[in-house]
Amino acid sequence: MFIYISVSQLFQSVILNGVQGTPPPNNPETPPTIPTNVGNADTFVSAPNLENNTRINNFIEVLNNPRTNTEERVRAIISLGAIGRGSSQATRNQIVTALIPNLSARDNFVKLITANTLGMLGQGSPETVTALINLLRDRNTDPRVRATATEALGNIGQNSSGAVTALTRLLGDSNAQVKVNAIIALGRIGQNSNPTVREQTATALTPLLRNNDTNLRFVVDTLGRIGHNSPEIVAGLIPLLGSSDAGLRHSALDALNNIAQDSPEVTNALVSLLNNNDPQIKLFAANGLSNRGQGQAESITALIPLLQNGDANIRSLAAESLGNIRQSSPQAVTALIPLLQDSNISVRRSTITALGRIGGDSQPAVTALTRLLNDGNADIQRAAADALVSIGQNSSDNAIRVTALTPLLNNSDPTVVRTAITALGNTDSPQAVRALFLLSRSTRDNNIRTAAFEAQNNILDNSEDAVGLLIPLLRDSDVAVRENTVRELSFRGQDSPEAVTALINTLRNDSDDGVKEVAARGLGRIGNGSQEAINALNSFLTHRNTDVRVSAASALVELGQNSPEVTRTLISLLGDSSNFVKGRAANALGRMGANLPQAFRAQTISALNPFLSNSDGFLRLDAAEALVNLGHNSPEVARTLTSLLSHESSFMRSGAARALTLGTIGQNLPQDTRNQAATALISLLSDRDEFTRVFAARALGSIGQGLPQDLRDRAVTALIPLLGDANIPSDFVVESLDSLVQGSSQAVRNQAITALIGALGNPDRNAQALAASALGRMGQAAVPQLIQQFGNASSITISGILRNIGGEAIDGLIGALTHENPVTRANVAQTLGGIVGGGARVSEQQLNQIVTGIVNIASNNSDRSGTGRDVRISAIQALGRLGRQAQSAAPALRAIINNTQVHQSVRAAATNALEQIEGR
Numbered sequence: 001m002f003i004y005i006s007v008s009q010l011f012q013s014v015i016l017n018g019v020q021g022t023p024p025p026n027n028p029e030t031p032p033t034i035p036t037n038v039g040n041a042d043t044f045v046s047a048p049n050l051e052n053n054t055r056i057n058n059f060i061e062v063l064n065n066p067r068t069n070t071e072e073r074v075r076a077i078i079s080l081g082a083i084g085r086g087s088s089q090a091t092r093n094q095i096v097t098a099l100i101p102n103l104s105a106r107d108n109f110v111k112l113i114t115a116n117t118l119g120m121l122g123q124g125s126p127e128t129v130t131a132l133i134n135l136l137r138d139r140n141t142d143p144r145v146r147a148t149a150t151e152a153l154g155n156i157g158q159n160s161s162g163a164v165t166a167l168t169r170l171l172g173d174s175n176a177q178v179k180v181n182a183i184i185a186l187g188r189i190g191q192n193s194n195p196t197v198r199e200q201t202a203t204a205l206t207p208l209l210r211n212n213d214t215n216l217r218f219v220v221d222t223l224g225r226i227g228h229n230s231p232e233i234v235a236g237l238i239p240l241l242g243s244s245d246a247g248l249r250h251s252a253l254d255a256l257n258n259i260a261q262d263s264p265e266v267t268n269a270l271v272s273l274l275n276n277n278d279p280q281i282k283l284f285a286a287n288g289l290s291n292r293g294q295g296q297a298e299s300i301t302a303l304i305p306l307l308q309n310g311d312a313n314i315r316s317l318a319a320e321s322l323g324n325i326r327q328s329s330p331q332a333v334t335a336l337i338p339l340l341q342d343s344n345i346s347v348r349r350s351t352i353t354a355l356g357r358i359g360g361d362s363q364p365a366v367t368a369l370t371r372l373l374n375d376g377n378a379d380i381q382r383a384a385a386d387a388l389v390s391i392g393q394n395s396s397d398n399a400i401r402v403t404a405l406t407p408l409l410n411n412s413d414p415t416v417v418r419t420a421i422t423a424l425g426n427t428d429s430p431q432a433v434r435a436l437f438l439l440s441r442s443t444r445d446n447n448i449r450t451a452a453f454e455a456q457n458n459i460l461d462n463s464e465d466a467v468g469l470l471i472p473l474l475r476d477s478d479v480a481v482r483e484n485t486v487r488e489l490s491f492r493g494q495d496s497p498e499a500v501t502a503l504i505n506t507l508r509n510d511s512d513d514g515v516k517e518v519a520a521r522g523l524g525r526i527g528n529g530s531q532e533a534i535n536a537l538n539s540f541l542t543h544r545n546t547d548v549r550v551s552a553a554s555a556l557v558e559l560g561q562n563s564p565e566v567t568r569t570l571i572s573l574l575g576d577s578s579n580f581v582k583g584r585a586a587n588a589l590g591r592m593g594a595n596l597p598q599a600f601r602a603q604t605i606s607a608l609n610p611f612l613s614n615s616d617g618f619l620r621l622d623a624a625e626a627l628v629n630l631g632h633n634s635p636e637v638a639r640t641l642t643s644l645l646s647h648e649s650s651f652m653r654s655g656a657a658r659a660l661t662l663g664t665i666g667q668n669l670p671q672d673t674r675n676q677a678a679t680a681l682i683s684l685l686s687d688r689d690e691f692t693r694v695f696a697a698r699a700l701g702s703i704g705q706g707l708p709q710d711l712r713d714r715a716v717t718a719l720i721p722l723l724g725d726a727n728i729p730s731d732f733v734v735e736s737l738d739s740l741v742q743g744s745s746q747a748v749r750n751q752a753i754t755a756l757i758g759a760l761g762n763p764d765r766n767a768q769a770l771a772a773s774a775l776g777r778m779g780q781a782a783v784p785q786l787i788q789q790f791g792n793a794s795s796i797t798i799s800g801i802l803r804n805i806g807g808e809a810i811d812g813l814i815g816a817l818t819h820e821n822p823v824t825r826a827n828v829a830q831t832l833g834g835i836v837g838g839g840a841r842v843s844e845q846q847l848n849q850i851v852t853g854i855v856n857i858a859s860n861n862s863d864r865s866g867t868g869r870d871v872r873i874s875a876i877q878a879l880g881r882l883g884r885q886a887q888s889a890a891p892a893l894r895a896i897i898n899n900t901q902v903h904q905s906v907r908a909a910a911t912n913a914l915e916q917i918e919g920r
Helices: 009-020 042-046 053-064 070-085 089-104 108-121 126-137 143-156 161-172 176-192 195-210 216-226 231-242 246-259 264-273 279-290 297-308 312-325 330-341 345-358 363-374 378-394 398-410 414-424 430-442 446-462 466-475 479-492 497-509 513-526 531-538 546-558 564-573 579-595 598-613 617-629 635-644 650-659 671-684 690-703 709-724 730-741 746-759 765-788 795-818 822-837 844-858 866-898 904-918
Strands: none
Touching: 053 070, 053 089, 070 089, 070 108, 089 108, 089 126, 108 126, 108 143, 126 143, 126 161, 143 161, 143 176, 161 176, 161 195, 176 195, 176 216, 195 216, 195 231, 216 231, 216 246, 231 246, 231 264, 231 279, 246 279, 264 279, 264 297, 279 297, 279 312, 297 312, 297 330, 312 330, 312 345, 330 345, 330 363, 345 363, 345 378, 363 378, 363 398, 378 398, 378 414, 398 414, 398 430, 414 430, 414 446, 430 446, 430 466, 430 479, 446 466, 466 479, 466 497, 479 497, 479 513, 497 513, 497 531, 513 531, 513 546, 531 546, 546 564, 546 579, 564 579, 564 598, 579 598, 579 617, 598 617, 598 635, 617 635, 617 650, 635 650, 635 671, 650 671, 650 690, 671 690, 671 709, 690 709, 690 730, 709 730, 709 746, 730 746, 730 765, 746 765, 765 795, 795 822, 795 844, 822 844, 822 866, 844 866, 866 904
16 A cells, blocks of 8 residues: 655654745755654645645745755655645646656655655656656665655556556565565556556566465455456466465455456366365365356356265355356256255255255245245244245246245245235236235235235236236136136226136136126126127026126126116015115116116116115115116105215215215205205315215215305315315316305305415316316406416416406406506506407496506506516507507507617517507
8 A cells, every 4th residue: 555654753843834834944954864753744735725836936946956955855845745635737747847856866865755745646747757767777776765666656657668667677676665565556557557558567467476475465466456367367376276375365266256257267276176185275166166157067067066075164155156156057956955954054054045046947946945934943944935035036937936935925924925925026927916815815914915915916917918817717716716806807807808708707607606796797897899798697687696686787787788677687686685785786777877768767766765764874875876866856865865974984975975966966955955965065075084075075066056155155165175185186176166156255255266276276287277267257256366366377377267257357457557566567458458359348438447557558668678578568469459449549659669769579569559450
């Protein structure tokens, strides 16, 4: 390592004074000898205002003065070095040029300090390199000076062949430190230079590999850093792999790995060392082979016999080395598996890890590792689990991956289970889907259940053929798996003939009625256009199982099949003993709506009406919703739905609110029921269930017509905060506000206007459009707040809303023609031009106020900025839109046209406007 030398502790105080002050006067005295106690000059860098031309010139003058004594010269050299380290390149060049002559000083201490300083500055100029080379040519120079100059040259001699030549001569120097420094310096130059110089440094060092001296370790390390590959270097390093010196062995291997990673000669040498009598060399060779890269068949062949070695350490390292090679090898796997029963725990662990790395495509490895999941040793169990996860993540064989990972789903360690779930989620296998479904169904851990469900969806979402993955599971022996598969096909099989065919076959052939029922419902979702599906469902209208019958009939309704047979089946099911069946039949009949055959309508309504007073709330809801869909909006239906708004079940509350949005029920509620429903719905706007809040908001809009003002005010006030609810579609809220705000009090209406203006910036484009339409219907009440919005990014939208308001907005706009904000004035003028120019009726007084106000804006010469010009142009354009109605503005426009001090763009706009007014 390069040492940057200052001087002794006593001398440092003098140096610091020299850096921060000015050079002292010349005081010739006897030059000091080279001190053996060296310190650190890094503190010089932090001295203030180092880069000062006067100070630098003063130090250089000291160096150039032949009468300067050694102490002063050394102080000046070190001070300049400290300045140079923190200075610009130009200043460094100046300092280096001043320092170079001091390499020729008579005093060895001055030479040493100069060489050290030049190396510290790292200034690799040709002049500096040449000066250091010349210094090194003199074998009579003090050895300590030569050692320092050698290191300095290594620091700055990059890409210099001359430096390499000079350093090469020093490899035979009589001084040991000079020789070592020369080796290190050549390494530094070779490591950082161009290929030609790198080869030159390596060639210079290669002969030293044949010299068994104390510097051999330095030579090996240096060649490794240089990284030049040549047959001579490789041949010189290979014998060192068998050295009795462990440090030298490892240095030689590191160097070879750096310069000859793929050399078969190196691999063969390590293989031969596996037969060495020294156990440490055996271990070294085995470990070396493991790091020779992947695909080393020779290494694998050589390592396998070591698995039977009597030394447990060698067996363990051989297994570890095979794992490190990471090449899948049937022979290696076969040889490793017996070691899973080794008496030595370290051997077993190494073997498990190795199989995890190389057993990816080996079913025997998976089988053997799976057995260890029940091992009595917890460490072995964890290691086996990790190995199986590794196989499951890296194997190219889907079947093996699933076989490896599935047993881990029952592991007692949740971390292992979650890791296995994630890995299974990246496979593409029916067996993985099955395993994840069963786990999500059986576990009591909510986090694991969620993870398994997401992993299953990940497989199906990312598969190019999710339907193809699912269909094989329809033949599974587990009923729950078949049911789940049918459900997934029902949602993922849209537009898939194969999915429809699979569901039809399941409906016809599955032995379980529950699976048949789910298959029938699935056909209702995805069976569009399939006559075979319709035929299959019709054949199950008389099935012995009630649930299958109702599912088949409901599916046929979904498919648009309103045949008498379907209707009769559903009506008959209204008399079933199960309320659940009754509810499903009612739901299906309601979906028929207007398509319910007239001959069955009265019978259906008569059968549904009694359910409105049933004790089962779910049946009441199904019946009420069906009657609404059938257009039967009786007071009993209204009262039933209103009562369900307060049900303890969020499903019931949201269902009742949703039903109030269907058909015309919302417009036909009796007044007392309407008021009760509104009161309940307002309270549901703060319900913890987001679906309840959504449907409550929509229902309020549906029943809003006819509500008294106090309820409207309460409803509007409760709806406004929902515009900030991320779980509620903003367009639903805006629609309901629009329906309710008319007829509310002025104070509440102003709150709604503010909220609707805010909704103009909603990310939902539909919400924006609905809010603009609602504000347009607010009329004059919305005008003041809309005008206040001018000047921001929504000016175009605001102007459009005001134009829709039309005549009702005129008086408010006239008042804003003198608004303090010039941009607002411009937008008001443009809007008035659009409204009045578009044909809105105005009185003569209003017209005069409009024209006068706009002319004042157009003639305002106080605004001379770019914004001011834009405001004037907008006002002038508004006068043009007024056409002949703005005749009184003609003189003002001519004055603008004829005023040469007015900006050309303003005059051009005035010309166009005058032409529009005069009809030219």
